[in-house]
Amino acid sequence: MNKPKRTLRAKTITMAHGAGGKAMRDLIEDVFVGTFANPDLEQLEDQARFELAELMQSGAQLAFTTDSYVVDPVEFPGGDIGSLAVNGTVNDIAVSGAIPKYLSCGMILEEGLDVELLRRVVASMKAAADKAGVTIVTGDTKVVPKGKGDKIFINTSGIGVIPEGVDISASNCRVGDKIIVNGLIGDHGAAILNARGDLALDVTLETDCQALNELVQTMLKACPDVHAIRDASRGGVATVLCEFAESSAVSIRLQEEHIPVRDTVRGVCEILGLDALYFANEGKLVAAVPADKAEAVLEAMRNHPAGKDSAIIGEVIESNYNRVLVKTHFGGERILDMLVGEQLPRIC
Template identity: 55%
Template sequence: MPGTLTGVGAEGRITLAHGGGGSAMRSLIDEVFLSAFTSGPLTVQEDQARLDLTTLAKAGDRLAFTTDAFVVEPLEFPGGNIGTLAVCGTVNDLAVGGATPVALSAAFVLAEGLELAVLRRVVEAMARSAALAGVRIVTGDTKVVPRHACDGLFVTTSGVGVIRPEHTISIAAGQPGDVVLVNGTLGDHGAAILCARGDLALQTHLQSDCAPLNTLVDTLLRAVPDVHCMRDATRGGVAGVLSELAEASNVLVTVNEAALPVHPEVEGVCEILGLDPLFLANEGKLVAVVPACRAKHALATMQSHPLGRNAAIIGTLQTSSSGQGAVHIVNEFGGARVLTMPSGEQLPRIC
């Protein structure tokens, strides 16, 4: 029951004893983490997870591996919390490379004084997100630091997945003539986090778009196995992905500004604050690049999936006359501007 852990006082908060390796730490691991994550390898509690190579080899011919650290303020926000982010972010990094996510690790840095109830909600959200993605959390670690040494809670997740032989997706594989798609509205996560901080007195119903995208990616790849590029648009937003695509594939990316799907409330927040939704973070959006002959089929496939109902074709790839990659944004009057990445953060600590 909440509040019954060894080492937790009447106020129900994490203490330094929970990182000391004794009974308080054992109680924290058993009652918070193992109670939520126990399945398969975690039930054995070795110092490492053990994955069956035969099973992995049957699923594909390459192993994908990724890692990411998550910090966000506030820890809980409309549409999720830092635990949701951690699982979805790692699952999505694997999925957009064409990998089927298999297993995750999770490491927690807890600040002394963190409310136990908050930690429980974060861990429970991680378990739900992992179940939704069909992936297991198989190993982890916990550290406790003095109060004010971190903002409550940091999470680092790593993930492994298996790539099927038929997929060779790469940010450098874009070709002139290809078409660029996104699976939904831009900037929902960044705008939701900004409003959740309460600094701006903005009243909105915005929620983060945080979601595991592997089922959408699987659906797309079954229908369009020759997808050339995919990236999830997190920090830096869609603008960051397009800039990386242009540089890595050495192409001109031309974006139709009128085609960009943006939630009206996100658009309103951006107008008030002078922000651009292209640069706002997302946690449930991807950019896909497909051959032109497959674009309509790819769009219809995305729109048939719950996470792609608002999918749109937003641009094309062309040969760069300058010999260098670039991104041009074309407005409804035919005028074009060069997209340049900002030198600083528009929104700090959003993922």
């Protein structure tokens, strides 16, 4: 027997939508279950259930991650907090070499939130999940009083399966490895900064927010022995490389002239005295690849839409100091340290 479809008729979120009663059920069934629309979620159980045999067909290990998303503004050029939450969690799974499968979605909503804004964010999550080939299978909703939140906070957790023989880790970098990025860095941080309107810059900047799971699998086909991959989100490329250097007990030397940065992002950095290497990204990864496979990996990446602007930007060198160096346009070198203090612009 078909159940009658519940409909959320409220224009804004109230405390009742988090109270566990009829209003909350209307919200969940209409906005979340109705949009995400898959058999696992439609069971409305307190957990999602999977066939272990099906997961084991894809690999020998599970990858599991969780992340929380807070951004102002909630919607920005090229994306919103919904696509950010899905793609960010997919990427955290993907850079292990895993194939992302399932996501959870935890929503903390502020009383007074416009329901139409919420519907747009949820629709964006559905579109991003479909594009990445993952399914949102379970979730939770809470409502906080007005003034105690910032419109929407989202937590997403993800599960993926690591294929047999894949071993990607920040501790695997080796002397001679080439360092590769999959495109122009700093777009997301610059786009968020500009979207807030504080600087009144007359430029067009969009987030780079995208899922990278297909790109990572493309890289692994070209070189199954990719040593390390991380997505360069908070803290940017600089922080990822410092983590590589510390975890692998090596040093890394970058060639500044080879680092791809959009002219508008470079201009924003020059105006504010910032460094694009510290700007957040939501669709960029950094990889350490054996030198003899680097060109093959680079070619494969450039043939994928998410890696068309990929570049080799440096190499792993032997050193006792476990640090990152940048050879500048002028021929000198500077030390690139891990982000100290608060990130500018603050994105979450």
